Amino acid sequence: MRFGILGTGRITRRLVADLQSTAGVQVTAIASRDVDRADWYAQQYGIATGVEGYQALLGRDDVDAVYIALPPSMHCQWAVAAAEHGKHVLCEKPLAISAEEAHRVDAVCQEKQVRWLDATGWLHHPRTANFSGLEQRGKLGTLKHLSSAVSFYEPFQSGDHRLDASLGGGCVLDLGWYAVGLPIWFAGRPLSVYATAVMRHGVPYRMTAMMWFPDDVTATINCGYDVTTRKWFEVAGDSGSIVCDDFTRPWPEREARFWSHDRTGAAESHSFEGNQEQAMLLRFTKPESDLAIYQQQTLDTQQTLEAITQSLQNGQRCDVVFRERETPAFSSVSLVPAKPTVWFLSGDLMFGSRIRAAAEAAGLEFRMSSGLPTGTVGSEASDEPKDAENQTSAENRSLDPVWMILDLSTRGGMLPTLDADSRNRFPHATWLAYGPHVQVSKLKAAREAGIELVLTRSQFDMRLPTLFK
Ligand SMILES: NC(=O)C1=CN([C@@H]2O[C@H](COP(=O)(O)OP(=O)(O)OC[C@H]3O[C@@H](n4cnc5c(N)ncnc54)[C@H](OP(=O)(O)O)[C@@H]3O)[C@@H](O)[C@H]2O)C=CC1
Numbered sequence: 001m002r003f004g005i006l007g008t009g010r011i012t013r014r015l016v017a018d019l020q021s022t023a024g025v026q027v028t029a030i031a032s033r034d035v036d037r038a039d040w041y042a043q044q045y046g047i048a049t050g051v052e053g054y055q056a057l058l059g060r061d062d063v064d065a066v067y068i069a070l071p072p073s074m075h076c077q078w079a080v081a082a083a084e085h086g087k088h089v090l091c092e093k094p095l096a097i098s099a100e101e102a103h104r105v106d107a108v109c110q111e112k113q114v115r116w117l118d119a120t121g122w123l124h125h126p127r128t129a130n131f132s133g134l135e136q137r138g139k140l141g142t143l144k145h146l147s148s149a150v151s152f153y154e155p156f157q158s159g160d161h162r163l164d165a166s167l168g169g170g171c172v173l174d175l176g177w178y179a180v181g182l183p184i185w186f187a188g189r190p191l192s193v194y195a196t197a198v199m200r201h202g203v204p205y206r207m208t209a210m211m212w213f214p215d216d217v218t219a220t221i222n223c224g225y226d227v228t229t230r231k232w233f234e235v236a237g238d239s240g241s242i243v244c245d246d247f248t249r250p251w252p253e254r255e256a257r258f259w260s261h262d263r264t265g266a267a268e269s270h271s272f273e274g275n276q277e278q279a280m281l282l283r284f285t286k287p288e289s290d291l292a293i294y295q296q297q298t299l300d301t302q303q304t305l306e307a308i309t310q311s312l313q314n315g316q317r318c319d320v321v322f323r324e325r326e327t328p329a330f331s332s333v334s335l336v337p338a339k340p341t342v343w344f345l346s347g348d349l350m351f352g353s354r355i356r357a358a359a360e361a362a363g364l365e366f367r368m369s370s371g372l373p374t375g376t377v378g379s380e381a382s383d384e385p386k387d388a389e390n391q392t393s394a395e396n397r398s399l400d401p402v403w404m405i406l407d408l409s410t411r412g413g414m415l416p417t418l419d420a421d422s423r424n425r426f427p428h429a430t431w432l433a434y435g436p437h438v439q440v441s442k443l444k445a446a447r448e449a450g451i452e453l454v455l456t457r458s459q460f461d462m463r464l465p466t467l468f469k
């Protein structure tokens with residue numbers, strides 16, 4: 001994949017090297033507002049072309065994908081413009097400055113059939129799959145509380161966008177992206193948030209928030225610009241905890257690490273090699289790798305940060321109202337033989353990673369979406385060209401759900417749409433619904449809707465390791 005870069009700032013300098021050292025990736029052009037700066041960077045980093053202005057880069061035939069490394073307020077505009085030019089979009093975090101903008105990026109990329117991902121590196125470090133996988137998760141017991149803290153002492157350059165509200169500045173969108181993203185990754189979508197901030201330079205300078213999740217899971221987070229460098233989290237269950245002190249990026253010259261604790265204080269230390277940015281780039285550029293779980297994480301993080309901002313403004317605890325993706329990840333055309341798939345209807349990324357592990361252990365594909373996929377299985381192949389750009393969507397279309405798993409704690413629920421018609425679209429699927437044992441009426445409604453297997457969360461938990469075998 002041939003990349004063009006928008007912007008010549010601090011993060012660009014770091015990511016160019018990762019782009020240039022990732023297999024299958026080339027950097028062919030870099031654009032700046034100032035042509036001399038573009039040329040200087042091109043020469044300095046061995047990039048073929050320096051381009052004046054971001055728009056000119058989008059028109060180039062030697063660019064398949066853009067890396068957007070601009071201030072946050074410019075992300076949506078340039079991500080949408082890139083997608084409209086048929087370019088894949090790798091955008092720096094935060095994806096946008098509002099949930100509405102983030103969903104616009106998602107919708108346009110889906111419509112134009114280009115891939116998108118935000119450049120949150122830690123999600124792709126090999127360590128992350130380990131600390132959120134079945135084995136570590138099992139040691140926690142039932143999840144209860146999460147904490148995270150991300151800060152840097154005044155990491156500014158002159159005229160820094162972090163201190164300019166009109167450019168999307170402030171620690172909420174910047175460092176809160178990591179601190180809030182962490183509990184979402186483990187616990188799924190929060191129900192509500194409460195936040196308070198120290199304001200300086202017209203932007204949130206230090207922010208502390210509380211988050212509430214289903215099943216009485218809670219989280220406390222802190223981020224800011226006037227505290228020393230911290231990038232830690234603790235995830236605690238009723239029988240153990242995981243502690244990590246470098247989750248956003250390993251400390252320089254040290255391996256990535258975390259510790260698992262049991263209730264007696266015995267700690268096991270884990271360390272990992274790996275370059276998270278290269279892992280992210282490989283995932284982004286390989287057509288067969290599914291980005292849906294990361295895109296959902298992005299959209300849910302953006303929505304939660306919006307509720308945090310609302311709480312800062314009105315001083316109240318705010319519900320987080322999630323909107324679903326406009327264009328579903330599954331559509332009606334099958335171009336290649338369908339692959340048996342476990343489809344998880346939920347926003348719970350943590351549980352999703354466990355179901356993925358169990359599905360993959362049984363040789364099944366895994367997909368997750370928060371809305372019911374549209375389309376049918378095994379419909380006629382279309383005359384759409386099978387070129388490289390279409391491979392990903394073709395691959396997505398060739399899935400045959402053999403399990404449809406419905407998380408009843410998903411907000412709004414999906415039962416009303418589970419009529420016979422929608423179920424008939426997936427003729428090979430066994431339907432399973434699960435939810436907290438206290439949600440008696442939801443479990444009953446699922447049974448009445450004709451779902452074959454209705455389980456409490458703990459029953460599902462116990463059956464999961466062997467369910468698909
Ligand atoms: N993933 C990660 O680990 C990190 C991510 N980031 C994210 O990357 C993005 C960029 O951050 P960073 O590289 O530190 O920012 P910089 O200010 O260093 O660079 C931003 C670049 O955007 C361009 N730009 C266009 N318009 C403006 C404007 N009005 N003001 C300032 N710059 C402008 C400039 O390039 P030019 O003039 O050449 O067009 C500038 O060099 C942010 O969203 C940030 O959150 C940042 C650090 C780490």
Ligand SMILES: O=C1CO[C@H](CO)[C@@H](O)[C@@H]1O
Nearest residue numbers: 093152155162174175248
């Ligand atoms: O994502 C980021 C990671 O660290 C930086 C501090 O140097 C942040 O400000 C930045 O935006």
